Amino acid sequence: MPFERILVAIDGSEASDRAFDKALELTALTGATLAALAVEGPLPAYAATVGEVEEVKREKDAFFSRLLTAAEEKAAASGVALETELRPGHAAELIVRVAGEWRADLIVLGHKGHFLRDHLLGSTADRVTEHADCPVMIVR
């Protein structure tokens, strides 16, 4: 089999939806095992109140919980078993780390294409491609 363990990163964006669809297709074709990783991005930096942090955290938890449930339902409708994982932290760093921990042999992720930020800081896709130990599929 070309791929046995596929990790797809999802964040609720259109690009990540397209990546998830491709990952489902690929999993169905190869009979691989599929895991979806959702990364809760950073909380407000240098917060002045615990309340501000807690409220943002609560909103993120609710959003990502809905996102993973929807992913599970979509995978089930396609006849694919899906493992899900939600982690807080830096997206590129966590995608690479979880891929290593989970022994993924392919990472699938979307590319949003934010012109200014990508040129100044580099995109998540760039960083994952640079640091991952396995093939990376970028879905545009």
Added chain:
Amino acid sequence: MSELAIAVVLAGAILLASTISIELGISVALVELALGVVVGNAFDVGVPAWLVFIGSFAGIVLTFLAGAEVDVDQFRREWRASLGIGVVSFAAPFLVCTAFAYWALDWSADAAKIAGIALSTTSLAVVYSVLVETGLNQTAIGRRIMSATFVTDFGTAAALSILFVTPSLWIIAFAAVSASLILGLPRLSPWFFGRYGNRVIEPEIKLVFFALFLLMWLGERSNSHAVLPAFVLGLALSSHYATHRKEQERMRVVAFAFLTPLFFFKGGMNVSAAALWANLGVLGLLFAAKMVPKLAGVYPLARRYCAPHAAFTTLLMSTGLTFGTISSLFGLQAGIVDETQFSLLVAVVVLSAIVPTVIAQRLFQPTAAAEHARERALAVAEPVREAER
């Protein structure tokens, strides 16, 4: 500029601060403080009396909320290990900064004490954000750091309330009313909130506001500050809020939508960019006066209680923001520090929110997964070691 025109400028800037905060992922308070500096220095805008008044009240509400956000049960479990770190984290920079401001910078004794208090703080919110973001708040080390932060903040609140007291009969009234509210409100609140709570007219928030205004008035009459009783009152009600999250959320909505933006804007508007520019060397020295004793004092204890993450713990304990700003504003309003001294203190406070946090996150941050694994390994090894003994 008329007062209404100032209100329009502030409301627009506060709205802008919220959007910038969301876009950049930076705390809204820091953006409000920064925009306050811009508005105060770029426009010919004085700080109006109404903003001084509302800002002062907002500072007390922030202090109350800080107390209400403390996890008392967690502190009870961790207090032995975190007490030493928390006390040293407050006392070392307080003594060094007070002495440095008094002898090296020739500030008055009271101004030096304000410097010591403002620069001794540890930001509970900055620490909490770093720990929650990484999941470390669920680990023993995360809980220990949070508890130590509470001890430091308590030291700051106590110093601000006690060090400037002038003996008078008002002190007795202030102490008696503070004790009555701290002991009485937690007992009264279940009945009061149950009978009058959960309504759009928000009697429960009005009850808290009444208590805080009363403390502010009595604090002013005693030449003291309501920050300590407000913090402890929040602490006394924290268990209630822990089981009544909706009430806490509504309180936060009122505070974040109206009060705290005015507090941080007021702080920013009082900062003189020209004074900072002219005193960059002093700014650097004051920053060092905060950081060096924090690092030197906390690190040995952190090695004992928070190994192997002593550097991470020490850096997080060196952060500061809200209580530092509250202390500096108290000094300015009471005429204890002048505009230049205030500007320097707030600038150091903001720097201390950013610099140690960035270093801790970039260089020393453990991962929650690794920390959980280490704790599990320790839990397995401990009975074996016990048996061997």
